[in-house]
Structure formats: structure tokens, C-alpha cells
Amino acid sequence: MRVTMRQVAERAGVSAMTVSRVINESLxxxxxxxxxxxAAIAELGYVPNRLASGLIRRKTGxxxxxxxxxxxxxxxxxxxxxxxxxxxxGYHVILCNTQGDLExxxxxxxxxxxxxxxxxxxxxxxxxSRPSLRVLKKNDVxxxxxxxxxxxxxxxxxxxDSVAGARRLIEHLIALGHRHIGMVTETSAVSTARDRLQGYxxxxxxxxxxxxxxxxxxxxxxxxxxxxxxxxxxxxxxxxPTAIFSVNNIAVVGVAEAARERGLAIPxxxxxxxxxxxxxxxxxxxxxxxMVQPAETFxxxxxxxxxxxxxxxxSERRRIVVxxxxxxxxxxxxxxxxxxxxxx
Amino acid sequence: MRVTMRQVAERAGVSAMTVSRVINESLxxxxxxxxxxxAAIAELGYVPNRLASGLIRRKTGxxxxxxxxxxxxxxxxxxxxxxxxxxxxGYHVILCNTQGDLExxxxxxxxxxxxxxxxxxxxxxxxxSRPSLRVLKKNDVxxxxxxxxxxxxxxxxxxxDSVAGARRLIEHLIALGHRHIGMVTETSAVSTARDRLQGYxxxxxxxxxxxxxxxxxxxxxxxxxxxxxxxxxxxxxxxxPTAIFSVNNIAVVGVAEAARERGLAIPxxxxxxxxxxxxxxxxxxxxxxxMVQPAETFxxxxxxxxxxxxxxxxSERRRIVVxxxxxxxxxxxxxxxxxxxxxx
DNA sequence: TGCTTTCGTGGTAACGGTAACGCGATCTTT
DNA sequence: AAAGATCGCGTTACCGTTACCACGAAAGCA
Numbered sequence: 024m025r026v027t028m029r030q031v032a033e034r035a036g037v038s039a040m041t042v043s044r045v046i047n048e049s050l051x052x053x054x055x056x057x058x059x060x061x062a063a064i065a066e067l068g069y070v071p072n073r074l075a076s077g078l079i080r081r082k083t084g085x086x087x088x089x090x091x092x093x094x095x096x097x098x099x100x101x102x103x104x105x106x107x108x109x110x111x112x113g114y115h116v117i118l119c120n121t122q123g124d125l126e127x128x129x130x131x132x133x134x135x136x137x138x139x140x141x142x143x144x145x146x147x148x149x150x151x152s153r154p155s156l157r158v159l160k161k162n163d164v165x166x167x168x169x170x171x172x173x174x175x176x177x178x179x180x181x182x183x184d185s186v187a188g189a190r191r192l193i194e195h196l197i198a199l200g201h202r203h204i205g206m207v208t209e210t211s212a213v214s215t216a217r218d219r220l221q222g223y224x225x226x227x228x229x230x231x232x233x234x235x236x237x238x239x240x241x242x243x244x245x246x247x248x249x250x251x252x253x254x255x256x257x258x259x260x261x262x263x264p265t266a267i268f269s270v271n272n273i274a275v276v277g278v279a280e281a282a283r284e285r286g287l288a289i290p291x292x293x294x295x296x297x298x299x300x301x302x303x304x305x306x307x308x309x310x311x312x313x314m315v316q317p318a319e320t321f322x323x324x325x326x327x328x329x330x331x332x333x334x335x336x337x338s339e340r341r342r343i344v345v346x347x348x349x350x351x352x353x354x355x356x357x358x359x360x361x362x363x364x365x366x367x
Numbered sequence: 368m369r370v371t372m373r374q375v376a377e378r379a380g381v382s383a384m385t386v387s388r389v390i391n392e393s394l395x396x397x398x399x400x401x402x403x404x405x406a407a408i409a410e411l412g413y414v415p416n417r418l419a420s421g422l423i424r425r426k427t428g429x430x431x432x433x434x435x436x437x438x439x440x441x442x443x444x445x446x447x448x449x450x451x452x453x454x455x456x457g458y459h460v461i462l463c464n465t466q467g468d469l470e471x472x473x474x475x476x477x478x479x480x481x482x483x484x485x486x487x488x489x490x491x492x493x494x495x496s497r498p499s500l501r502v503l504k505k506n507d508v509x510x511x512x513x514x515x516x517x518x519x520x521x522x523x524x525x526x527x528d529s530v531a532g533a534r535r536l537i538e539h540l541i542a543l544g545h546r547h548i549g550m551v552t553e554t555s556a557v558s559t560a561r562d563r564l565q566g567y568x569x570x571x572x573x574x575x576x577x578x579x580x581x582x583x584x585x586x587x588x589x590x591x592x593x594x595x596x597x598x599x600x601x602x603x604x605x606x607x608p609t610a611i612f613s614v615n616n617i618a619v620v621g622v623a624e625a626a627r628e629r630g631l632a633i634p635x636x637x638x639x640x641x642x643x644x645x646x647x648x649x650x651x652x653x654x655x656x657x658m659v660q661p662a663e664t665f666x667x668x669x670x671x672x673x674x675x676x677x678x679x680x681x682s683e684r685r686r687i688v689v690x691x692x693x694x695x696x697x698x699x700x701x702x703x704x705x706x707x708x709x710x711x
Numbered sequence: 712t713g714c715t716t717t718c719g720t721g722g723t724a725a726c727g728g729t730a731a732c733g734c735g736a737t738c739t740t741t
Numbered sequence: 742a743a744a745g746a747t748c749g750c751g752t753t754a755c756c757g758t759t760a761c762c763a764c765g766a767a768a769g770c771a
Contacts, residue, residue, distance in 0.1 A: 025483075025506045027727060038751050043729060051749060068505030073481035074418040074427070075727035079756045083418070085482075093462075094447055094646065099438045106464055115478055118437075118462040120450055127454075134459055137417035138429075138482075139369075161412030162369045247650060276651045302438065304648030306591060307620045311651075371757060382721050387759060395719060419757035423726045 026069040034063040046071055077139055085115045086329060087135035087143045091123040092245050095273055096302035097318045098146060101169060104322025105144055112330050114141070123148045123245045129155045136162060142329045143167075144322075149212035150174045165332040167325045172214045179332070181325040181344045185215045185298070188314040188348045189222025189268070190229075192296045195312070195350075196266045197230045199358055201294060205257040205264030207274050209244035216244075219270055219298065238264055242274060250277025258285055266356070269297035275311065276301070290357035298348075312356045314348040321346060370413040378407040390415055421483055429459045430673060431479035431487045435467040436589050439617055440646035441662045442490060445513060448666025449488055456674050458485070467492045467589045473499045486510060486673045488666075493556035494518045509676040511669045516558045523676070525669040525688045529559045529642070532658040532692045533566025533612070534573075536640045539656070539694070540610045541574045543702055545638060549601040549608030551618050553588035560588075563614055563642065582608055586618060594621025602629055610638035610700070616645045619655065634701035642692075656700045658692040665690060 032039045037056050044052050045060040052060075063069070077083040088105055090098040106116045117140060119131040128148050132155050135143060143159065143166035145152075153173050159166050167179040196204050206223055209216045220239065227234050240256050242249035250269070254277060257264055269275035275297040279289065287293045296312045305311065324344055331337050352358060376383045381400055388396050389404040396404075407413070421427040432449055434442040450460045461484060463475040472492050476499050479487060487503065487510035489496075497517050503510050511523040540548050550567055553560045564583065571578050584600050586593035594613070598621060601608055613619035619641040623633065631637045640656045649655065668688050675681050696702060 025480075025508075029727080039728075040752085041750060044750085047729085051747095053749060056749080068502045070477050070480040070502065070506065072422070072483060072727055073478075074422045074483050075756090076729070077756095078416070078418045078422060078727085078758090079729050081756080093437065094440070094443045096438070096647070099443065103438055103464070115463075115475075119459075120447070131459075133414050134417075136414040139416060139418050158412045158414065162414060164369075247647075273647070276647050279651045301647050301651060303440070303591075303617070303620050303645050304651060307623045307645060307648060308652060308654065373757080383758075384721060385719085388720090391759085397719060400719080416757050419726085420759065421726095422728090422757085423759050425726080 025072075026067045028069070028071070031060065031063045031067060031069045034067065035059040081139075083139045083141060084113060085117050085138065085140045086326075086333075087117050087119065087138075087140040088145075089119045089121060089128065089131055089135070089143065090146045091121050091148055092273075093118065093120050095245075095271075097272060097299045097316070100302065100318035101146065101322040101325075104319035105326045106322075108323045108326040108330070112326075114330070121148055123243065125149075125151055125155075128152060133158065136164060140164070142333050144169055144325050144329060146170045147173055149210065150214070151212060165329060167329045169321055169325045170215065174214070177341050179325075179328050179342050181321050181328065181346065183215075183316045183321075183348050184345055185218035186222040186225070188298060188316075188350075189219040190226045191222075191350050192268055192298075192312075192314055193223050193226035194229075195352070195358070196268070196294060196296060196356065197226065197232070199266075199294065199356055201264075201266040202232055203235075203238065203262065203264040203266070205238045205240070205254075205267045206270070207240055207242060207250055207253050207257070207267060207278055208270040209242060209274070213244070215298075216270055219268075223268060242277070244271055244273055247273060247277040247280070250274035251281045252277075254278045254281035255284075258282070258287070264293075266294035266296070269295070272297060272299040272301045272313075290355050294356040296356060300351075310354050312353050312358075313351055315351055316348045317346055369416075370411045372413070372415065375404065375407045375411060375413045378411065379403040425483075427483045427485060428457060429461050429482065429484045430670075430677075431461050431463065431482075431484040432489075433463045433465060433472065433475055433479070433487065434490045435465050435492055436617075437462065437464050439589075439615075441616060441643045441660070444646060444662035445490065445666040445669075448663035449670045450666075452667045452670040452674070456670075458674070465492055467587065469493075469495055469499075472496060477502065480506060480508060484508070486677050488513055488669050488673060490514045491517055493554060494558070495556060509673060511673045511676075513665055513669045514559065518558070521685050523669075523672050523686045525665050525672065525690065527559075527660045527665075527692050528689055529562035530566040530569070532642060532660075532694075533563040534570045535566075535694050536612055536642075536656075536658055537567050537570035538573075539696070539702070540612070540638060540640060540700065541570065541576070543610075543638065543700055545608075545610040546576055547582065547606065547608040547610070549582045549584070549598075549611045550614070551584055551586060551594055551597050551601070551611060551622055552614040553586060553618070555585075557588070559642075560614055563612075567612060586621070588615055588617055591617060591621045591624070594618035595625045596621075598622045598625035602626070602631070608637075610640070613639070613641035616641060616643040616657075620645070634699050638700040640700060644695075654698050656697050656702075657695055659695055660692045661690050 028039050028042050032042045042060050045057050109116050121128040125148050146169045150173055169181050211217050240253040242253040267278055269278050282293050289295050298314050300313055300315045372383045372386050376386045386404050389401050453460050465472040469492050490513045494517055497520055513525050555561050584597040586597040611622055613622050626637050633639050642658050644657055644659045
């Protein structure tokens with residue numbers, strides 16, 4: 024049986040109320056009583072029950088974070104940033120992992136509500152996440168969407184500029200002479216995938232290169248195997264691409280695997296660019312040319328927006344923060360020096 | 368204000384008790400009442416308050432997981448495995464990140480208790496974590512230690528065989544002709560670091576190679592920069608090592624950075640081995656020769672042990688599971704074919 | 712038909728804390 | 742020295758839900 028406040032009170036020879044005061048405000052408690060209570064707490068190993076105090080105070084000091092995949096270094100960093108800021112503000116983070124599955128997302132979302140989190144940070148699985156968010160509104164729980172906008176939703180949002188980022192990557196490839204550029208993307212229900220495809224198209228259009236739909240293949244962004252299979256389809260084309268743009272850092276692993284199987288050396292036989300670094304890998308062997316988004320900042324800023332809402336009443340109905348990405352040229356395109364910088 | 372059960376009851380024209388029954392057992396409720404209650408729940412977006420129900424039922428359906436660093440792919444996989452098993456058993460996972468900091472570990476541990484988790488999985492920061500565990504015992508909360516044993520503690524444990532693994536890695540290096548083998552390790556308060564150092568020594572002894580303390584350098588296992596600096600010390604020796612054994616997958620990133628700065632090519636100028644893969648990186652560019660521990664299995668088995676304790680009373684006082692690691696030879700030692708396999 | 716057994720439902724207490732108030736004892740003020 | 746202010750602490754009620762018991766109505770049984 025877990026130690027309760029009354030047990031502490033009895034041992035210290037005071038009432039429960041005095042124990043509560045020692046734990047919380049620490050005002051108006053005599054030195055003697057406080058000492059005895061503290062001793063009793065230490066002896067019994069008492070830990071206050073936050074369910075009980077949360078119930079009456081209507082505050083739990085917890086915020087929920089829901090991401091599709093904690094194993095994705097991008098989201099891992101988002102979470103770390105969020106946790107850092109939350110911790111400093113005296114909040115705890117409860118983390119959930121949806122594997123990009125809508126049902127699981129919905130389940131965890133309700134679980135977080137059930138645990139009475141005071142607010143939520145959500146990287147939604149996609150546009151279909153929208154109905155789930157209505158529950159949050161009905162219960163008056165503030166939340167901030169991260170990374171992906173949701174069509175038709177108008178709450179706080181922290182995201183990158185996927186259109187511009189993708190355009191920049193493709194321009195780089197074009198400047199290096201590539202005309203057949205494949206793209207491994209994920210479902211268009213995810214706004215970043217939509218936007219990056221648009222950036223791709225814009226870059227082609229600007230260079231007067233015909234858009235060829237067969238160069239676009241789709242895979243789940245959680246599953247490396249799916250990206251591998253999609254890449255194989257690209258490489259099997261009669262007229263295969265000389266460069267591939269991967270929609271993110273997970274898919275790019277599948278692309279690399281497929282290329283290696285085919286005996287294609289990168290960048291000699293195939294150029295490769297993608298969004299978001301593979302944390303650790305990028306330091307161990309800096310190789311991939313990427314648009315690096317400030318993932319940790321996504322987390323810190325989103326948390327800040329949320330804390331604002333929790334603290335006072337923020338006047339604006341909606342706040343959108345767009346964070347720029349860094350373009351880093353490494354080896355995977357065969358251009359150590361960014362040859363197209365002069366043109367940009 | 369959040370929607371409560373009474374509001375649902377009022378709208379459905381029944382008592383709170385009936386609403387509770389609809390939500391839980393779903394026994395002994397008339398079809399009509401159930402329908403009306405379910406409609407009211409949907410309309411209002413009602414989510415039951417788990418603080419309240421947890422308070423009275425003494426069950427929250429949550430287990431806590433405490434790891435030093437979610438950004439470390441090894442721990443990320445442990446967490447994923449744990450979450451998978453927990454979810455299937457109807458439990459939720461609350462995840463915490465200590466950054467290897469004892470104080471933070473202690474804080475989160477109490478937080479988890481405060482949230483009334485039913486059990487805990489812990490990758491402790493080190494031997495000094497022991498006092499914190501006493502709080503768990505006093506409160507009768509079952510827990511399983513993962514990855515690192517704690518001197519003097521005798522609870523359930525899931526770990527790898529670090530001694531044998533390290534010995535195998537070093538034998539490999541010796542078979543390739545290396546005699547000057549450096550090791551970048553972390554504080555000996557962490558059992559895996561101790562054990563891996565012992566494996567290192569055993570392998571040297573078996574080959575009648577003199578142990579040289581100056582070849583062992585210590586760094587924090589969380590911080591890549593520290594590993595980098597430690598490696599620099601090794602490379603600055605008058606008689607620098609021709610091979611380096613990194614205690615884990617994070618430190619090895621710092622080793623690689625330091626080597627690159629010095630213009631040392633791996634494996635040409637320096638051979639490199641380590642414990643645990645860098646997830647994603649290992650698939651993107653399979654390069655490192657490693658002992659790969661089944662991280663996800665660490666998580667699943669530990670969770671299973673915990674669930675056993677939660678379900679019934681497990682008879683044994685203590686259970687220890689030791690999981691073997693896979694030795695994978697890749698390029699970082701210059702031996703694609705494991706030349707010493709015949710000798711092993 | 713009268714009796715017991717089920718079924719569907721509601722009332723009440725309790726989980727472990729805290730807000731609000733009350734009350735005697737000490738301290739301050741004029 | 743009397744009046745009020747402050748201090749230290751306890752009592753009571755309540756947060757939202759569920760365990761437990763009770764009760765009327767319908768159903769089963771003799």
C-alpha cells in the first residue's frame with residue numbers, strides 16, 4: 024500500500040492539513056512541526072498523490088506531447104526541446120507515440136485528456152487528425168500543432184517552410200545538371216509532403232523542366248522498407264532519375280538501401296538530397312546534402328506558445344510561427360562547394 | 368471548464384452511476400439508457416477523468432519509463448519495445464528523460480510515483496541511483512532495471528553481456544594485428560562501462576598484451592563533445608592507439624569527429640569498434656563494426672517482467688535476463704570478412 | 712396468486728488531497 | 742490593560758469517479 028498523507032500526519036503527530044502546508048506553501052508552520060513532518064516524510068518515503076491534488080486543484084502540472092515516431096531523430100529533437108522548456112517552467116511532459124496511426128493518435132489524445140494534462144503539443148498524423156482535435160476544443164484544452172498544418176484548422180502552429188526548402192534543394196540539383204529528378208514522398212494527407220512536392224514542381228517550372236508524374240512515388244514516412252520499395256520502382260523506370268529527393272530523413276534511408284542493392288554509388292551514379300538530418304549519423308559521417316530544420320527550436324517555441332496560453336489569456340486567436348531551414352551541402356550530390364550559390 | 372460525468376448524466380436523463388456503467392463494465396444497462404448516454408458523451412465530447420477514477424480504483428493503467436537520453440537510438444528502441452508490449456496489455460507509457468542527471472532522475476521518479484504509475488522501467492544513471500530506488504520499495508511499486516545493474520541492488524534486471532561483448536570486439540582488433548588499442552569509456556559508476564572495460568582487459572590478457580592505463584579515457588556518455596575531447600587526448604599520446612573501442616554509440620560519434628579533424632581516415636589510419644548501432648545511420652551507410660544489442664527486446668522483456676509482477680504475485684524474489692549481442696563486422700576495422708572467426 | 716429471483720437504476724460514502732474558515736493563543740498597539 | 746492583529750493548527754466540505762448497498766419493477770416459479 025502506498026504511503027498517504029494521513030500516515031505522515033499521524034507519525035508526525037499533526038493533522039493532514041499541516042503536512043499539506045509543509046509540502047506546498049511552507050507558510051505558517053512552526054519550526055518544530057515542520058521538522059517532524061519532514062522527518063516523517065523521509066522515513067516513510069512519502070510521495071504526494073498528484074491524482075488527488077490535481078483533482079481538487081484542477082492543475083496537474085503536466086503537458087502532453089504526441090508525435091508520430093519518437094525514433095525519428097527530427098521528432099526526438101522536437102521532444103527534447105519541448106521537455107527542456109516545460110521542465111524549466113515547472114511542467115512535466117507526458118510523451119506518446121502514435122506510429123502515424125490515426126486510431127492510436129485518437130486513443131492517446133483522449134488518454135492525455137483523461138490524465139488532465141493542461142495542454143498539448145501535437146505533431147498530427149495528417150489532415151484526418153482534425154476530428155480528434157474537436158474533443159480538445161470542447162474540453163477547452165489549449166494545444167499547439169507542430170510541423171504539419173491541418174487543412175481547415177486554425178489554431179496555433181509552428182512549422183517550417185517546406186515549399187521554399189524543397190525548391191532550394193531541387194534548384195541545387197538542377198544547377199548540377201540534373202533533369203530527371205525523382206521524389207520519394209509520403210501521403211498527401213501530410214501537409215509537409217504536399218508542400219515539398221509543390222516546391223519541387225515550382226523549381227522544375229522555373230527551370231522550364233517538364234513535370235513527370237511517374238517520377239513521384241509514395242511511401243509511409245514511418246517505414247524504411249516502404250521507402251526502399253518505392254525507390255526500387257523509380258530505379259526500374261525505363262528512364263530512371265539521376266537524382267532523388269527524399270521527403271524526409273527516414274525515407275532517405277530506404278532510398279540509400281535500394282541504391283546500394285542496385286550497385287549505384289552515391290553521388291557518382293545517383294545524387295541524393297532530403298529534408299532533415301539524421302542526428303548522430305550526420306556528425307559521424309557528414310554525407311547527406313540536406314535542408315536541416317531547427318527541430319529542437321520547433322519544440323521550444325511550440326512549448327512557449329502553449330505556456331503563454333496556460334499562463335494568461337493570449338489575445339490573438341491564432342499564432343503561426345514559420346522557422347527557416349538551413350541548406351547544408353555535403354557529399355551526396357557530388358558538389359562540396361555549393362556551385363549554385365552565385366545564381367541564388 | 369471540462370465536461371464532467373454529471374453533465375453527461377443530466378443530458379441523458381440518468382444518474383452519474385449509469386454513465387459510469389456505460390463507460391466501464393457495460394453490464395446491466397438498458398439499451399435505451401445506453402444509447403442516450405452514448406449520444407450525450409459524443410455531443411459533449413466527454414472524456415472520463417482518470418485522476419478521479421484512478422484515485423478510487425488505485426489503478427491508473429500507466430507505467431513509467433525513465434531513461435538517460437531518449438535521443439540515444441539504443442534507448443529509443445528500448446522505449447519503443449516497452450511501449451508496444453505495454454500498449455497491448457492495456458497500459459500506457461509515461462516517458463521521462465534524465466540526461467543522466469541524478470537529481471533529475473530522482474525528481475522524475477517521484478513525479479511518476481506522484482502520478483500513481485503502477486510500475487516502472489528504469490535505465491538508471493548509475494550506481495548512485497540506488498537511494499532513489501528505496502522510495503519505490505517503500506511505496507511497494509514494482510520496477511525493472513534495464514541495461515545497467517546497480518551494485519548492491521537485487522531487483523529484476525534485463526541486461527546484455529558487456530564483458531563477453533567487449534572481449535569479442537577487442538579480440539577482433541587483436542586478430543587484425545592491433546596492439547595499441549584505446550578505449551573511450553564513461554564513468555565507472557555505470558555497470559556497462561565497468562564490464563566493458565573488464566572485457567577489454569580480459570582480451571588483452573588472453574593475448575598477453577600489456578594493459579596501459581593511459582589508453583583508457585573517460586567521457587560522459589550523453590555528450591558527443593566530451594567523447595571528442597577524450598579522443599583527442601588519446602590521439603595526442605606519444606604512442607597513439609591504432610584502434611579505438613568506444614563504449615557506446617554516442618561516444619563513437621565524438622571519436623569519429625576527432626579522427627576526421629586530425630585527418631585520420633577510418634579504417635586506414637585508425638580502426639574503430641563500438642557497442643550498439645546508430646539506428647538509421649547503420650542502414651543508411653553500414654560502416655561501423657559493432658556489437659549490436661537487441662535494444663527493442665530489452666524493452667519488451669523488461670515490460671513483460673513488470674507486467675508479470677503487476678498481474679499476480681511472482682514467486683521468485685529476483686529475475687535476471689541476460690540478452691546476447693550480435694557481432695557485426697563492417698568496414699570500420701578494414702576487415703569486411705571477419706578474419707578472426709576461424710580462431711574464435 | 713404469492714413468493715423469490717433477477718434486472719436496471721439510484722443514493723451514499725470514500726479515494727487522498729486542498730480551499731476556506733474557525734478558533735485559541737500569542738503578540739502588537741494605543 | 743483592553744482591543745485588535747497575527748500566528749499555528751485543526752475541522753469541514755469538496756474535486757469527479759466508483760464500490761457498495763438498496764430498492765422498485767419485471768420475470769420466473771410453485
